[in-house]
Amino acid sequence: MADDLPAAIGPYPVLRRLGHGGMAEVLLARSLGASGFERLVAIKRPLPAFAGDGELERLLIAEARVGARIAHRNLVAVHGLGLHEGTYYVVMDYVEGADLDTLRRRHAAVPALVVHLVAEVLLGLHHLHALPDDAGRPLGLVHRDVSPSNVLVSRGGEVKLADYGIAKATYLAGDTQANVRRGKYAYMSPEQVAGRPLDGRSDQFGVGVMLVELLTGRRPFDGQGDGPAAVLDRIRRAEPPDLSALPPALIPVAERCLRAQPEERHPDALAMREALLDAMPAAARLGPPEVAAWEAVAIEPEGDASGRPRTSTVRTTADEPD
Incomplete structure (x- = not known):
């Protein structure tokens, strides 16, 4: 190429x-x-x-x-x-660094740092969900593709959510059915899989899947040898996943955002963020220096002779689900 x-x-x-x-x-x-x-x-x-x-x-x-x-x-x-x-x-x-999926595969983060990273994503989601139109009315934007590969971490320790190609305003007319199944299948909410109307609580489900994956190395609705159809069916049926591998304080937070019905999840992204930080107060004391130090360790094997990463990742709308 x-x-x-x-x-x-x-x-x-x-x-x-x-x-x-x-x-x-x-x-x-x-x-x-x-x-x-x-x-x-x-x-x-x-x-x-x-x-x-x-x-x-x-x-x-x-x-x-x-x-x-x-x-x-x-x-x-x-x-x-x-x-x-x-x-x-x-x-x-241009975010010089790497995406969260690449980083977590190379070097797992400690639970407090995972909570900090997810809390930063939730701040970005809250802003996206609350964006108004020119008349001041909420646009009702839903990201629809929250996943580690769409979270970019800069060398300075900044955490940024990317890829708004399938974000959609709920009040606008449009081809909802064409959009509803876009995104990486393992992070979709039950209502997204079923083609039902979405609000910001759908993104919260994707954040919950990502939280479990970052903490355990495994997505909660994946099964041994499962293909996309089996995972989607398990999400559609919203069977409560086994979260016993999580730190005990975080289990109620993760369990709530992975519930089948949106109204049973946290009220919004800020509420989920507050619940996470309450469950693990050490995360609130972390910031860009700690993120940058973790990223430096994770990305070092891929650096060139000058110490800079070989590539800096920005994901594309059409990335294939893993």
């Missing part, structure tokens, strides 16, 4: 490819300005084979529109939407 790396996308000189999913890729590029000003940005665009794909273009446009409203330390900012040789692309923050 290196042979088809463009010299530039629109006005942005391209430096290298950061990663790709099934239908889209993310490139590292420079944004240039007057008097030698420059900054690094990430550019998401369809893979050449999918250029002109109407559905993918719609997702990119949706991601840009949602991202344009976002200004929060725990959410990746979107800076613009462009058109290059007839293909849309999105310009967004």
Whole structure:
């Protein structure tokens, strides 16, 4: 794929490819300005084979529109939407570091640090869920794809939720059925699997799955040798998972956000965050320095001779579920 790396996308000189999913890729590029000003940005665009794909273009446009409203330390900012040789692309923050899925596979975090990481994601989700339209009405946005691969951790210890390509405003008309099954299947809520209307409590279910995975190394609804259909069926039936491997103080918090009915979960993302920090007070004393130290250990084997990571990860809308 290196042979088809463009010299530039629109006005942005391209430096290298950061990663790709099934239908889209993310490139590292420079944004240039007057008097030698420059900054690094990430550019998401369809893979050449999918250029002109109407559905993918719609997702990119949706991601840009949602991202344009976002200004929060725990959410990746979107800076613009462009058109290059007839293909849309999105310009967004470049987060130098790695995604949480990569990091947890290389070096497990202690429970207090896991709770801190999840608490940061919940702050970002609360902001996303509360975003208003131009008239001040809540947009009712639901992320729909909360998972470790969509959580980016910078080298400085910042935690940012990415990928708004399938976020959807609940009050807007649209093709709900086309969106409802997007996202990584193992993190979907029962109502998402069933195609029912969603609100922010659906994202809370995905956070619960992620919390269990980060603490135990295993997703709560996975079975030995199960494929997607079996996992989805188990989620649809909402069988209470075995959470006995979790730290005892965290079991009630995880159990509540994994309940079948949204109204039985925590009232909102902030309430879940408060419950987590109450259950593990040590997490409230952690911050970017501790996250950065953990990430440095996790990512060190992948660094180059200068100590910098070989790649900095920004996930794409079309990443395949694992």
